[in-house]
Amino acid sequence: MVRDEVRRLVITGELAPGTRIVEDRLAERLGVSRNPVREALQALAGEGFVDLLPRRGAVVAQVTAEEAEDLFDVRGALEPLAARLAARHADAAGVERLGAVLALARQATDVGDLDLLASYNTDFHSTVVDLSRNDYLGMLVAPMARRVQWVFRTNAATRAPHSWTEHEELLHAIAVGDEDYAEAVARAHVAAARASYRRVDGAPAHDRSPGPSAGVSAGPSLTSRSSAGAAFTRR
Amino acid sequence: MVRDEVRRLVITGELAPGTRIVEDRLAERLGVSRNPVREALQALAGEGFVDLLPRRGAVVAQVTAEEAEDLFDVRGALEPLAARLAARHADAAGVERLGAVLALARQATDVGDLDLLASYNTDFHSTVVDLSRNDYLGMLVAPMARRVQWVFRTNAATRAPHSWTEHEELLHAIAVGDEDYAEAVARAHVAAARASYRRVDGAPAHDRSPGPSAGVSAGPSLTSRSSAGAAFTRR
DNA sequence: CGATCGCCGACTGCATACGATCGTGTCACG
DNA sequence: CGTGACACGATCGTATGCAGTCGGCGATCG
Numbered sequence: 001m002v003r004d005e006v007r008r009l010v011i012t013g014e015l016a017p018g019t020r021i022v023e024d025r026l027a028e029r030l031g032v033s034r035n036p037v038r039e040a041l042q043a044l045a046g047e048g049f050v051d052l053l054p055r056r057g058a059v060v061a062q063v064t065a066e067e068a069e070d071l072f073d074v075r076g077a078l079e080p081l082a083a084r085l086a087a088r089h090a091d092a093a094g095v096e097r098l099g100a101v102l103a104l105a106r107q108a109t110d111v112g113d114l115d116l117l118a119s120y121n122t123d124f125h126s127t128v129v130d131l132s133r134n135d136y137l138g139m140l141v142a143p144m145a146r147r148v149q150w151v152f153r154t155n156a157a158t159r160a161p162h163s164w165t166e167h168e169e170l171l172h173a174i175a176v177g178d179e180d181y182a183e184a185v186a187r188a189h190v191a192a193a194r195a196s197y198r199r200v201d202g203a204p205a206h207d208r209s210p211g212p213s214a215g216v217s218a219g220p221s222l223t224s225r226s227s228a229g230a231a232f233t234r235r
Numbered sequence: 236m237v238r239d240e241v242r243r244l245v246i247t248g249e250l251a252p253g254t255r256i257v258e259d260r261l262a263e264r265l266g267v268s269r270n271p272v273r274e275a276l277q278a279l280a281g282e283g284f285v286d287l288l289p290r291r292g293a294v295v296a297q298v299t300a301e302e303a304e305d306l307f308d309v310r311g312a313l314e315p316l317a318a319r320l321a322a323r324h325a326d327a328a329g330v331e332r333l334g335a336v337l338a339l340a341r342q343a344t345d346v347g348d349l350d351l352l353a354s355y356n357t358d359f360h361s362t363v364v365d366l367s368r369n370d371y372l373g374m375l376v377a378p379m380a381r382r383v384q385w386v387f388r389t390n391a392a393t394r395a396p397h398s399w400t401e402h403e404e405l406l407h408a409i410a411v412g413d414e415d416y417a418e419a420v421a422r423a424h425v426a427a428a429r430a431s432y433r434r435v436d437g438a439p440a441h442d443r444s445p446g447p448s449a450g451v452s453a454g455p456s457l458t459s460r461s462s463a464g465a466a467f468t469r470r
Numbered sequence: 471c472g473a474t475c476g477c478c479g480a481c482t483g484c485a486t487a488c489g490a491t492c493g494t495g496t497c498a499c500g
Numbered sequence: 501c502g503t504g505a506c507a508c509g510a511t512c513g514t515a516t517g518c519a520g521t522c523g524g525c526g527a528t529c530g
Contacts, residue, residue: 022510022512023512024510024511024512034512038512038513054512054513055511055512055513056511056512057511057512
C-alpha cells in the first residue's frame with residue numbers, strides 16, 4: 001500500500017520534518033500516479049504525520065517539545081486503560097503472543113538493531129491494546145503508537161533497556177489478571193518514558209505539566225526546529 | 236467540503252448503518268466526481284464512520300453495543316484528562332467561551348431542538364479540549380466527539396437535562412482552576428452518561444465492564460435500527 | 471436433482487487530463 | 501532606490517477514462 005510506504009518514509013526520517021511534499025514528485029518517486037499519493041497524504045494528515053495546507057500542499061509535521069509533552073499526557077491516560085482492560089480480558093493465547101514479542105525484542109536487543117527494537121516496541125503496545133478487546137481504543141492507539149515511535153526514534157537508544165524490563169512486568173501483571181497492578185505498571189512506564197525523554201531532550205522551557213520534574217536539566221535543546229509561526233491547526 | 240457533507244449524512248442517519256456506499260451514486264447525488272467522494276470515504280474510515288472493504292467498497296459502520304461500551308471506556312480515560320488540563324490552563328477568555336456554549340445550549344433546551352442540543356454538546360466538549368492546550372488530545376477527541384454524537388443520537392433526549400447540569404459543574408471547576416475537582420466531575424459525567432445509556436439501551440448481555448451496573452433494566456429497546464443482519468464490523 | 475465451472479455485469483483502483491489558484495519574479499512607476 | 505501591480509509558472513483540486521477484480525447467475529456435468 002502506498003500509504004504505508006509514505007508513512008515509512010516519514011517515520012524513518014527519509015522525509016525529514018518540515019520538508020515540503022509535492023504530489024507530482026512523490027508520485028513519480030514511488031512509480032504511481034498522484035491519486036494514491038493524495039489518499040496517502042490525507043490519511044497521514046489524519047494521523048498527524050503531515051500538515052495539509054489548502055491549495056499549498058503538504059509538509060512533514062514538526063514535532064515540537066510541546067507536542068511531545070502532549071503525547072505523554074495522552075499516553076498516560078490511554079495506556080493504563082489498555083493495560084487494565086488487557087489484564088481483564090487476556091487469555092492464555094494472548095499472553096503467549098505478548099511473550100513472543102518480548103522474546104523477539106530480546107533478540108533485537110542482543111543484536112543491537114535499534115530500528116527493529118523500536119518497531120517491536122510498537123508491536124508490544126499494539127498487542128496489549130489488542131488484548132484489551134476494545135476496538136475503539138485500538139483505533140486510537142494504533143496511530144498513536146506509530147507517532148510515539150516517530151517522536152522518540154532519536155532517544156530510543158538510551159531508553160530501550162529500562163523500557164523492556166518494564167514491559168516484562170506489564171506482561172506479568174496481565175498474565176495473572178491483576179487489573180490494578182497492570183494499570184499501575186503502565187502508568188509508571190509512561191512516567192518513566194517521560195522522565196527519560198526530558199533527560200535526553202532537555203526540560204521544556206515552560207513547564208506546562210507538573211509530574212515528575214526532570215532533575216537533570218540537560219544541555220542544548222534539540223527541539224524548537226519550528227519554522228512556521230502560526231502553528232495552530234484548528235478548523 | 237465533501238467530507239463534511241458525507242459525514243453529516245452518516246451522523247444524521249440519512250445514510251443508515253449497514254448501507255452500502257457506491258462511489259458513483261454518492262458522487263452524482265452530491266454533484267461532484269468520484270475523486271472527492273473517495274477521499275471523503277477514506278477520511279471517514281479513519282474516523283470509524285464507515286468500513287472500507289478492499290475491492291468491495293464502503294459500508295456505513297454498524298454501532299454494536301460492545302462498541303458503545305468501548306467508547307465509554309475511552310471517554311472515561313480522555314475526558315477527565317481534558318478536564319484536568321483545561322482547569323490547569325484555562326484563562327478568563329476560555330471560561331467565557333465555555334459559558335457562551337452553555338448559554339446557547341440552555342436556549343436550545345428551552346426551544347427543544349434536540350439535534351441542535353446534541354451539536355452544542357459536541358461543541359462543549361471540543362471547547363474543553365481546546366482549553367486543555369493539548370493539540371494531540373484535540374486531534375483524538377474531535378472525531379471521538381462526533382462519534383459520540385452519532386452513537387447517542389437516539390437516546391440524547393432522555394439524557395440531555397442531567398448532562399447540562401453536569402456541564403455547569405465542570406465549567407465551574409475549570410473556572411476556579413481546581414484540577415482534581417474538574418477531573419472528578421468529568422469522570423462522573425462519563426459514568427452518568429454510561430449509566431443513562433444502559434438504562435435506555437438495556438444492559439449489555441455479557442457485562443464486559445463492571446462499573447455502575449444499571450439497576451433499571453429497561454423496557455423495549457429503542458436500538459436495533461440495524462437493517463442488515465450481519466452486524467459485525469471487525470476488520 | 472444438486473453441485474461446480476465459467477461467463478457477465480458492476481464497481482473499485484489507478485492513470486491521465488484539465489481548470490483554478492496561489493506564490494514569485496519582474497518591470498514600471500513614484 | 502523602494503514599492504506596487506502584473507504576469508507567469510508551479511501545483512493543487514476535480515473530472516474523466518480504462519483496466520482489473522469480485523460477486524452473481526446460468527449452463528453443464530455428475
